[in-house]
Amino acid sequence: MTDPSTPNAAKVREVAAGVLEVFLPLPSKPSIINVFLIDCGNGEWALVDTGVAREDSRAAFAGALASRGIDPAAVTTLLGTHHHPDHFGASAAFREGGGRRVFLHPLEIERMEYARTMTTDDMLGHLRRHGMPIPEDFSGAPKPTDVWAGTFEPTDDVDHLLADGEVLEIGTRRLQVVWTPGHTPGHCCFLDLDDRTLFVGDHLLPKITPHVGVFSTGPQNPLGDFLASQEKVAALDAALVCPAHGPIFSTHRHRAHQIIAHHEYRLHEIRDVLRAGPTTAHEAAAQAFAWVFEDPDARMQRGAAFMETLAHLELLRARGDAAREERGGVFYFTA
Amino acid sequence: MVEKIVELTGTSTSSIEDAVELAISRASVTIDGIREATVEQATAQIEKGKICGWKVTVKVRFAIQDQVHE
Ligand SMILES: [Zn+2]
Ligand SMILES: [Zn+2]
Numbered sequence: 001m002t003d004p005s006t007p008n009a010a011k012v013r014e015v016a017a018g019v020l021e022v023f024l025p026l027p028s029k030p031s032i033i034n035v036f037l038i039d040c041g042n043g044e045w046a047l048v049d050t051g052v053a054r055e056d057s058r059a060a061f062a063g064a065l066a067s068r069g070i071d072p073a074a075v076t077t078l079l080g081t082h083h084h085p086d087h088f089g090a091s092a093a094f095r096e097g098g099g100r101r102v103f104l105h106p107l108e109i110e111r112m113e114y115a116r117t118m119t120t121d122d123m124l125g126h127l128r129r130h131g132m133p134i135p136e137d138f139s140g141a142p143k144p145t146d147v148w149a150g151t152f153e154p155t156d157d158v159d160h161l162l163a164d165g166e167v168l169e170i171g172t173r174r175l176q177v178v179w180t181p182g183h184t185p186g187h188c189c190f191l192d193l194d195d196r197t198l199f200v201g202d203h204l205l206p207k208i209t210p211h212v213g214v215f216s217t218g219p220q221n222p223l224g225d226f227l228a229s230q231e232k233v234a235a236l237d238a239a240l241v242c243p244a245h246g247p248i249f250s251t252h253r254h255r256a257h258q259i260i261a262h263h264e265y266r267l268h269e270i271r272d273v274l275r276a277g278p279t280t281a282h283e284a285a286a287q288a289f290a291w292v293f294e295d296p297d298a299r300m301q302r303g304a305a306f307m308e309t310l311a312h313l314e315l316l317r318a319r320g321d322a323a324r325e326e327r328g329g330v331f332y333f334t335a
Numbered sequence: 336m337v338e339k340i341v342e343l344t345g346t347s348t349s350s351i352e353d354a355v356e357l358a359i360s361r362a363s364v365t366i367d368g369i370r371e372a373t374v375e376q377a378t379a380q381i382e383k384g385k386i387c388g389w390k391v392t393v394k395v396r397f398a399i400q401d402q403v404h405e
Contacts, residue, residue: 268356268357272346
């Protein structure tokens with residue numbers, strides 16, 4: 001927990017020349033998101049991610065700006081790594097201030113549209129097709145839009161659509177867009193071409209692995225994309241990594257390879273489950289994430305565990321290490 | 336050179352080799368430079384008179400790589 005007596009000055013610190021890290025509170029775990037203010041010269045600042053649309057986050061951000069004597073109007077450009085509430089949830093409020101621009105990858109706009117229009121039935125159908133035993137009259141499922149209520153107020157006005165490899169020139173800064181699909185289809189990292197500082201959003205976290213799941217709306221093989229994106233980032237020349245959650249670090253190559261090794265291990269484990277006989281994604285998840293399915297308190301994590309297992313199953317299938325067959329409207333995987 | 340040894344178990348529904356591979360792949364997430372693994376024990380899990388799985392205990396040996404400050 002954050003100590004309420006901590007002065008705002010302690011919630012912002014300079015991590016590289018002209019780069020300020022600001023810690024903003026989140027209502028659930030992980031409990032903090034790091035957003036980054038980048039000094040672009042001539043009194044102009046760019047911001048990587050926004051935090052959620054909640055009063056405590058707004059106040060923490062305003063306090064951080066005030067403690068550094070930065071006029072909110074000087075923060076002219078929002079670089080969105082991806083659309084999730086902790087990263088893009090407060091973008092509508094940011095955009096309202098005049099003279100401000102918002103940058104985001106087009107596939108993230110598509111995901112937000114899906115999130116808005118997806119119904120409970122779409123979600124339940126997806127889960128049932130993959131073997132989750134949900135009664136026909138089940139009514140306890142939250143609407144997909146309810147899950148993010150109170151934290152997600154994204155702007156519809158994106159001023160610039162990010163493209164892989166393009167170099168954004170903001171004041172004196174040159175930031176290269178590195179498209180890293182996987183955690184979300186349009187996730188982007190930003191590499192400062194002069195200082196070699198890499199802003200990675202949720203793509204490359206130092207302590208935890210970001211969730212990679214298969215949604216009913218696709219894409220089909222996000223884990224394949226994610227692992228390719230890890231190789232892509234490992235090949236970059238970076239001096240400092242600024243993640244959205246957890247401490248700043250410098251060993252981006254080592255961490256990317258560690259994350260790949262983690263998923264190779266999970267692939268191995270899940271393929272072994274299939275070898276015992278045809279298995280639904282739900283059955284495979286219950287074995288591969290046994291601790292989640294056995295602990296009633298971890299109930300909320302079951303959906304994520306299921307979608308992540310499905311991502312591993314689809315990658316096995318794409319590699320030719322597993323096959324899928326349909327029986328009575330339910331998908332079974334074999335190896 | 337000083338090496339370190341870590342003991343871990345792995346299970347598989349299909350073979351001893353697979354159970355060993357699973358244990359090694361997990362160890363490799365957090366341990367760099369594994370050189371050798373010794374299978375200490377292999378136990379067949381039996382159901383209705385048939386082998387339904389394997390559980391192995393392996394000792395993994397690796398060189399200690401002290402981090403230098405960069
Ligand atoms: Zn995210
Ligand atoms: Zn996040």
